[in-house]
Amino acid sequence: MTDIASSSAQAQQQQEPPMAEELLKAATCGETDTMRMLIPAFSDPETTPVFMASDLGGTTPAGNTCVHISCIHGHIVFCMLALQVDQSLLSKVNHEGETPLVIAAAHGHANLASLLLKRCNDLGLQDTILCHDKDKSNALHHAIRNGSMDLAIQLLEAAPALSRHVNIYRESPMFMAVMRGFRDIALQLLEIYDSSHAGGFCRHALHAAAKNGDQVIAAQIMKKHPQLARIADSNEDTPIRLAVCYNKVGVLREFLQHDISLGYEVNNQGFTLLTSAATRGHVGVARELLNHCPDAPYRHVHHQELTCLHSAVQNGHTKFIEFILQTPQLQRLVNMQDSSGRTALHYAVERCNPRTVAALLSCKGIDTTIFDTHGESAASLLSGITSHEKNLDWKEVQVLMLKADPKDDDIPSDNLHKEVKQQETIESIKERKSTTQRYTTNTSLVAILLATITFTAAFTLPGGYNSDPGSEGIPIISKKAAFQAFLIFDTLAMCSAFVVAVICLMGRWEDDRFTSYYITVTKRLTWFAYMGTLAAFAAGLYTVLSSRRHWMAIGICLLVGFCPCLTWLISKWPILKLNYWLGKRWFSMLFGDYRVCQPSSSVFRDMV
Structure with missing residues (x-):
């Protein structure tokens, strides 16, 4: 019925005259004074009005009347004046099928929409209240969308049938209210027995x-x-x-x-x-x-064969795994196999997830010897993992499996460095060359930067130079021990940095034996240059500040001295944490002497 009313109203619109420019401007700006001068109902009897009351029905090319325009902009007074002259404007629809009420609700003008609703009720225009736009969204849809709760309640009281309408997106007012969290509106909609919930x-x-x-x-x-x-x-x-x-x-x-x-x-x-x-x-x-x-x-x-434990392991949810293993009726899942014969432990080991492996192994009833359809146990899957994937997680999983069953021969227990060296392939050699090039580039940049800093510092001495006759060009504080320490540390740092830069540029990095030697030398010299630069910095500031700000000079020296310790701790933290967690015996068995630096790709990449 609403569609029929909208269609007939649109047919009538096509016969309406175009809206005058003065009236359109007044409706847009809400100029009530202009409205009073244009319409005879409000104008001075001695003046001649520009328009008649019937001219208010003029429309724009989009089918909007002056009331539509004023509703878009929320001009309450203008809208009420226009309706006072011509009440039929209240039920006019534009080319989008929108009445003034729908437009006011859609644009969030709740007060104006409330006044229009009251006028519709007074005139008995129930069909006008039920009108919707081309999207089949009525005033209630728009009120809920804009969060106008009071308006939505008024609309429901005036026309409960609004709750039955569903727009072209299959959204009912109840669905929208629940989605937006408007509980009061949703509860009121639930009281209407035939309201839609789509x-x-x-x-x-x-x-x-x-x-x-x-x-x-x-x-x-x-x-x-x-x-x-x-x-x-x-x-x-x-x-x-x-x-x-x-x-x-x-x-x-x-x-x-x-x-x-x-x-x-x-x-x-x-x-x-x-x-x-x-x-x-x-x-x-x-x-x-x-x-x-x-x-x-x-x-x-x-x-x-697929259980919720398999799903939890495959997605790495350790807490859910622990929950399953702590639930009596679900503990049997730990040894259940899928269509490939794999248990949850197989998947945890294959993904090298130490937390899930540890959680599964904590179950007393777990059987680590179960084979899948290919005859592989969970521990044997470790051997199938390629060398470039053998990181700290792989090592943790290896130790966990060794702890669970030290007699299992399927667990690879040889020193990791030797194993990787034996399995080195053409791809790993190419990867090592790429990593070597990246190492030399980065190291040479750091060395050149340190050399530049120390070289510049040598000619920008703290305290300046002496200008007295006979002592020209001699540093003012040259006799201080701190200044002499500054010169020594600065020189050592600069020389070390230059040596590193030259080795990176001229060394024979293509040979594995040279590469291993160069890495050791450049690493130590770069560290020495770093320490020397920090020491020179501290000595230079101490020379300048010690005479007047002795406490500040000491504080700066202590802070600079802490930097190398912090650098070492950050660089070694993953290994230190793993050593603490595994214990010295398991760590030594797994890594051997970690300081041994074979030129294998994975170990070399870790060091770089």
């Missing part, structure tokens, strides 16, 4: 409540429309699955308290709720689900 993406209001975690709305919808709990969206996700995916524990509790059978849901793809929780690592919803449904399914329906 939403976009084939979702509905209960989906929105589950996604937002609104327990109150979810509980009310479950009471009035319990069937919605089993209606899925375009992704085949039901409201309870959304609550699991978004970790909304409170909403999940409401669902299960109302209908415990919802906890045993399995979608068309075969995923259980526990699997969905494991994929995302949501421990809270999994715990709540098992509190209500202790025997909730944990296997993939179409792939019976």
Whole structure:
């Protein structure tokens, strides 16, 4: 019926005369004085009005009347004056199918829309209140979209039928209200028995409540429309699955308290709720689900061998793994195998994730000797990992597996450096050459920078030069011990930096034996140049400040002295932490002498 009214109104619009330029300007700017001069109903009897009242019905090429224009800009007084002259303007629609009420609500002018609604009620224009635009969004849609709560309540009181309308995006006012978190409006919409709850993406209001975690709305919808709990969206996700995916524990509790059978849901793809929780690592919803449904399914329906523990391991959710292993009814999952015969430990080792491996090995009932369909145990998968992937995580996993079963011959236990050297391939050689070039470039840049700094400092001496006759050009503070220390450290740093730069530019880096030697020499000389530069800096400042700011000079020296310690600690921190965590015995067995520097690609890259 609303569509028929809109179509007839548009047909009438085509017969309306064009709007006068003066009237359009007045409506745009809200010039009420101009309005009074143009229309005879407001003008002085002694003056001749420019327009008649019928001229207010003129439209723009877009079909907007002066009331439409004033509603766009929120000019309340102008709009009320125009309607006082011609009330029929209240029901006129433009080419977008919009009435003045719809326009005012869409542009967020709640006060103006409220006045227009009251006038429609007074005139009995119920169809005008129900009108919608080309998107089939009515005034209630726009009021909720703009957060105009008072206007939305007034619209519902005036025309409850607005709650039944769904726009072209399949959005109902209730769905929009729940999505925006407007609980008062949503509860009022729920009181209307035939109000629509549809939403976009084939979702509905209960989906929105589950996604937002609104327990109150979810509980009310479950009471009035319990069937919605089993209606899925375009992704085949039901409201309870959304609550699991978004970790909304409170909403999940409401669902299960109302209908415990919802906890045993399995979608068309075969995923259980526990699997969905494991994929995302949501421990809270999994715990709540098992509190209500202790025997909730944990296997993939179409792939019976895939458990929620497999999913948690594949996604690296350590806390969820620990939760499963601490739950009595789920501890048996630790030894369950998939279609390839692999347990969760196989996947954890294959991904070199020390945290997941440690969590699985903490279970007393775990069997580390299980073979997959290819005859490989979890420990044997370590040998199949390529050398360039053998980082600290790989080493931690290796030690964890050795601790779990020291007699397992499948665990590679040789010194890592020797093993990598034996397995060196053409690709690793190419990688080493690239890394060597990058090392020499970076080292030479650092060396040249240090040489430049120290060279410049030697000719910009602290304290300046003496200008007295017979002592011209001699540094003023040349007799101070701190100044002499400055000269010594600066010279040593500059010479060391120059040597490093020359080695990087002229050395024979293509030979492995030379490379190993060059790395050792340049590393030590660069460190020595770094230390010398810091010492020269501290000595120079001490020379200048010691006479008047002795405490400041000492503080600067202490701070500079701390820099090398901090540098060493940061560079060695991963190894120190691993050494502390594993213990000296396991660390020595795994690494051997870590200071040994073979020219293998992975070790060389770690050092660079």
